[in-house]
Amino acid sequence: MNSETDSRLGAFFTRQRELLAKERAAEVERSSLLLTNCGPKLLEQKGLALLGLGVVNVNIGLGGKTLVELERPSAYHTSPLFPPHTLRTGDLARIEANVAATAKKPASKTKPTAEKGGQAEGVVYRVTDTRITIAVDGSDSASEDLDLPERVRVVKLANSVTYDRMDKTIDQLERIVTGKSDEKMAPEKLRLVHVLLAMATRSVDTANPLPNLTFFDDSLNPSQKDAVRFALQATEVACIHGPPGTGKTHTLIEIIRQLTSATPSNPNGLRVLVCGASNLSVDNILERLLALPAPEKGTSRIKVTRIGHPARVMANEGILDATLEVKAGRSDQAILAKDVKNELETALSTLSGKGKGKAPRGAERRKMWDEVKALRKEYRQREGGVVNSVLAESQVVVATCHSAGGRQLRNHEFDVVIIDEATQAMEAVCWVPILKGRKLILAGDPMQLPPTVLSVDKKAKKEKEKAKAAKKSEPKAKQKKLTPVSAPAPAAAASEPDLSGSDDGSSEDDEDEEKPQPTAKEARPVKPKREHVPLLRPPKTLETTLFDRLEKMYGKSVKRMLQIQYRMHETICAFPSVTLYGSKLASAPSVEKHLLLDLPETHTDSADDEKEVLGTPVVFFDTAGCEYFERLEGDGDEGSRCNENEATVVKNWVDKLVGAGVLPSQIAVISPYQAQVTLLTSLIRPQYGPDLEIGTVDGMQGREKEAVVISLVRSNETREVGFLKEKRRLNVAMTRAKRHLCIVGDSGTVAYGGTYLKKWLAWLEANSDVRIKGPSMDASFFTALPLAASAPSTQPPSSSTTQTQMDAFTTIVPTKVESDETIVIVSEDSGSGSSGTCVVCKEDTTTALPPVNEDSGSGSSGTCVIA
Numbered sequence: 001m002n003s004e005t006d007s008r009l010g011a012f013f014t015r016q017r018e019l020l021a022k023e024r025a026a027e028v029e030r031s032s033l034l035l036t037n038c039g040p041k042l043l044e045q046k047g048l049a050l051l052g053l054g055v056v057n058v059n060i061g062l063g064g065k066t067l068v069e070l071e072r073p074s075a076y077h078t079s080p081l082f083p084p085h086t087l088r089t090g091d092l093a094r095i096e097a098n099v100a101a102t103a104k105k106p107a108s109k110t111k112p113t114a115e116k117g118g119q120a121e122g123v124v125y126r127v128t129d130t131r132i133t134i135a136v137d138g139s140d141s142a143s144e145d146l147d148l149p150e151r152v153r154v155v156k157l158a159n160s161v162t163y164d165r166m167d168k169t170i171d172q173l174e175r176i177v178t179g180k181s182d183e184k185m186a187p188e189k190l191r192l193v194h195v196l197l198a199m200a201t202r203s204v205d206t207a208n209p210l211p212n213l214t215f216f217d218d219s220l221n222p223s224q225k226d227a228v229r230f231a232l233q234a235t236e237v238a239c240i241h242g243p244p245g246t247g248k249t250h251t252l253i254e255i256i257r258q259l260t261s262a263t264p265s266n267p268n269g270l271r272v273l274v275c276g277a278s279n280l281s282v283d284n285i286l287e288r289l290l291a292l293p294a295p296e297k298g299t300s301r302i303k304v305t306r307i308g309h310p311a312r313v314m315a316n317e318g319i320l321d322a323t324l325e326v327k328a329g330r331s332d333q334a335i336l337a338k339d340v341k342n343e344l345e346t347a348l349s350t351l352s353g354k355g356k357g358k359a360p361r362g363a364e365r366r367k368m369w370d371e372v373k374a375l376r377k378e379y380r381q382r383e384g385g386v387v388n389s390v391l392a393e394s395q396v397v398v399a400t401c402h403s404a405g406g407r408q409l410r411n412h413e414f415d416v417v418i419i420d421e422a423t424q425a426m427e428a429v430c431w432v433p434i435l436k437g438r439k440l441i442l443a444g445d446p447m448q449l450p451p452t453v454l455s456v457d458k459k460a461k462k463e464k465e466k467a468k469a470a471k472k473s474e475p476k477a478k479q480k481k482l483t484p485v486s487a488p489a490p491a492a493a494a495s496e497p498d499l500s501g502s503d504d505g506s507s508e509d510d511e512d513e514e515k516p517q518p519t520a521k522e523a524r525p526v527k528p529k530r531e532h533v534p535l536l537r538p539p540k541t542l543e544t545t546l547f548d549r550l551e552k553m554y555g556k557s558v559k560r561m562l563q564i565q566y567r568m569h570e571t572i573c574a575f576p577s578v579t580l581y582g583s584k585l586a587s588a589p590s591v592e593k594h595l596l597l598d599l600p601e602t603h604t605d606s607a608d609d610e611k612e613v614l615g616t617p618v619v620f621f622d623t624a625g626c627e628y629f630e631r632l633e634g635d636g637d638e639g640s641r642c643n644e645n646e647a648t649v650v651k652n653w654v655d656k657l658v659g660a661g662v663l664p665s666q667i668a669v670i671s672p673y674q675a676q677v678t679l680l681t682s683l684i685r686p687q688y689g690p691d692l693e694i695g696t697v698d699g700m701q702g703r704e705k706e707a708v709v710i711s712l713v714r715s716n717e718t719r720e721v722g723f724l725k726e727k728r729r730l731n732v733a734m735t736r737a738k739r740h741l742c743i744v745g746d747s748g749t750v751a752y753g754g755t756y757l758k759k760w761l762a763w764l765e766a767n768s769d770v771r772i773k774g775p776s777m778d779a780s781f782f783t784a785l786p787l788a789a790s791a792p793s794t795q796p797p798s799s800s801t802t803q804t805q806m807d808a809f810t811t812i813v814p815t816k817v818e819s820d821e822t823i824v825i826v827s828e829d830s831g832s833g834s835s836g837t838c839v840v841c842k843e844d845t846t847t848a849l850p851p852v853n854e855d856s857g858s859g860s861s862g863t864c865v866i867a
């Protein structure tokens, strides 16, 4: 290793550690702030606690863990259903007495001790709508004595276990690359590490394009087949870029089938570790693997084992049979351990007061705990052998990146590691499984949300924004001077791959959207092609994923993009395709024209409804001028925002959709703001129940629905849009809908939120059915009136997203009309009232306006206040 490589590696590891430490501190701070400052009721409202629970069962799980099952007893609750909460499998949680605490009661920061009793810490093991199971590690003496009171609550805690594992992995990685590791690594494993850290270049593997590859699933489209070939022939690493609905999972399943099938040189096929950022992502793959058709004679089903507990057992009971726990329980050797397990469970039930008779106290209790300890040790020993033999037989092991670092996989190695949703996982956690493999396949979409990072350096961000603004305002000549035409590029930059022609845009947010293209004169002279040397750069934030880093390091050659999407109507797909996927995202013929009216359940009473409700792929309810102002929930800038009036519009549209036969289960309502989600839930859930999903944009990533209604929330006089402007969040929001996308928002605020939002609104104005409303109108409806048409121009809107449209958007409000004046917008179209041109006439605010008749067939009119 030369000294430059040394120092780059050093800087990389130091930065990773710094960022992880900051993130850990931010998570602990947030969690202890909440726990200290919020009463239990508020914690429950924030989704961080479940109150008034009772223990229904105590069992023994894998690793001798005590599984405490909790429910809402009917004595305290009218419904057994939990309220909305954020407790998920793998989260750290505390079970504590459900005493009526005062709001500011400080929470204990230290671990509960056996002496304290009444509480225990553990990991959320399983959650359903009515039951939560916490796995308490019996080896942790602090959580050992389950002397729980009758009424308890579960509180989510800061998860330090994840950070411990990431820190350890970074340490291990550093030892490996600096030759200080005791572990003897196979050369291919070491090579993979070197390639990922730019200590060696990727092997050129395009020489063998696998022309004769026979696909298990021949219905794969050409870009999927290309990605499969690409991943199979890569020697060290391959990235698969899957924009929304493009069959990323479909493609990964084919890759897994190819990898695990027998070849003359490998009669057992390869061993694959399939990981994902979340339990949901890995369960999705597991479910698809289990659903594969029975293989042909002479071949057997892929042997798959899931480590950890699936997040969605309800959807597919078969998933449970694939878990290590169930498999280990069924094996012959497991029978030996079963007696010990039964004995353990009986003792624990007695101790927790769930068994026969009263729970023992004092010396008797201590004696019984000693017995439990001994039994647990014996159980673990017997079980260890069973687990190893189940895993050794498995061709595919499925786990989250984090759980791949657990005790069960300690001595297991794999030929290939696949990480799905790699663009949602921090780089450090990806290294947990990577260190177990010889080859890596990453799948994800850098244009969707990155991993959630709490510790975003606000100061640095502000400085960056300032610098950008200053740069923008600099005279052009000065900017040119900084990058002289004839100056030789610095060595590092010269060796970087050219990403300017990237097929998918930049993964940076927003402001760098519209980079001016250099003119022919300004363009740099063509450089002679040099051999590309990848450089390792320390990440700026934890949002920089391994996928992003590899793309920057190796350019387009490290990835293949899937190009046909099977989800969205072509109108819904158009904007993201053009702006984020280099216009390469095409719609499959099966979905390009599909609309709600094609669903068998839908029906309408009138032709107008058919067109306006079921026959429109994109609707935009523009509340500009309505003074539907947002409200800040909580303290200071950190609070979440909601918008009551906007929520009413959303509810009205949902009513309209359901009235037209769309099933609640086919609809999702999403908003970037948690406070709005809570508000919408209180408004919509009582009528439609949990089938109609209401959630944050972040929570909907990876999901799809026939109809999606987005509430943008932001509406204020200062035109602030906050994190709404992040284009990856917007991309996720606008790509969840299959047949119908409805946006409710205030263009008067939102259109000023950065380039990407501006473009989107201009696009909506030109391509969607825009509905606007005036204060004198019935709040349940907006007039169907294209906003573009409200401009004095009589030109029909064009379909491309251009500056002209943005200009048209800004002329929607005629500049001569003064603030607070009322105008009447009258559609001159004699048809449905939704597609004609219109005139704008200034009117006296005191003049009474005739009621609006939407079904008059003579067009529609309404009033609006100019903000």
Ligand SMILES: Nc1ncnc2c1ncn2[C@@H]1O[C@H](COP(=O)(O)OP(=O)(O)OP(=O)(O)O)[C@@H](O)[C@H]1O
Binding pocket: 219, 220, 221, 224, 242, 243, 244, 245, 246, 247, 248, 249, 250, 251, 566, 567, 701, 702, 703
């Ligand atoms: N080649 C294909 N032919 C027909 N349908 C396909 C094909 N590939 C994928 N699909 C369909 O497209 C839909 C999306 O596929 P899949 O869930 O694999 O996509 P994804 O990229 O993993 O989705 P997400 O955007 O949620 O990550 C599924 O209904 C799948 O059946």
